[in-house]
Amino acid sequence: MRFFLLLNLFLFATSPDDEKTFLRIHWKSDLQFGVAIQGDPPLTVSPDLSAASGSASVEVRGRPHSTYQLILPQNRISLHNLHCGCGARIGVSEFRSNPPEGMNGKLDGNGRQTVSIGATRESISMHQPRGKYAGSFLVTAIYP
Numbered sequence: 001m002r003f004f005l006l007l008n009l010f011l012f013a014t015s016p017d018d019e020k021t022f023l024r025i026h027w028k029s030d031l032q033f034g035v036a037i038q039g040d041p042p043l044t045v046s047p048d049l050s051a052a053s054g055s056a057s058v059e060v061r062g063r064p065h066s067t068y069q070l071i072l073p074q075n076r077i078s079l080h081n082l083h084c085g086c087g088a089r090i091g092v093s094e095f096r097s098n099p100p101e102g103m104n105g106k107l108d109g110n111g112r113q114t115v116s117i118g119a120t121r122e123s124i125s126m127h128q129p130r131g132k133y134a135g136s137f138l139v140t141a142i143y144p
Helices: none
Strands: 002-009 024-029 031-035 043-045 056-061 067-071 077-081 089-098 102-106 112-121 132-142
Touching (some): 031 043, 031 112, 102 112
Antiparallel strands (some): 024 056, 043 112, 056 112, 067 132, 077 089, 089 112
């Protein structure tokens, strides 16, 4: 089975001086759990910036040298089977990022920062229907 997560992104923020400014999040790569078989244990993909890690990658863009707050999902999300129409799901939780979630974002002199995102996929049941599973999660970046 292959598992893919697609990103839904928040695109607007207000700066501390009430001047309307934008932070943009540009998708670079999906969070991928790869191939799994029935009975596999939980799998954690770390928020590593290397392409081989399977972590999602986004680029935050905004005012140069600005700090921002990154918010990740706090609740479990579900991956849905795209082929069987049987309602089969696999849970994903424990989202982590590099830089870490919170007031840790810092844009460079060009107003950019790459953020990687990882999470944990739950174990695969021995009765889990085969197929391709996909889902989405929300990533939010806001100025303080």
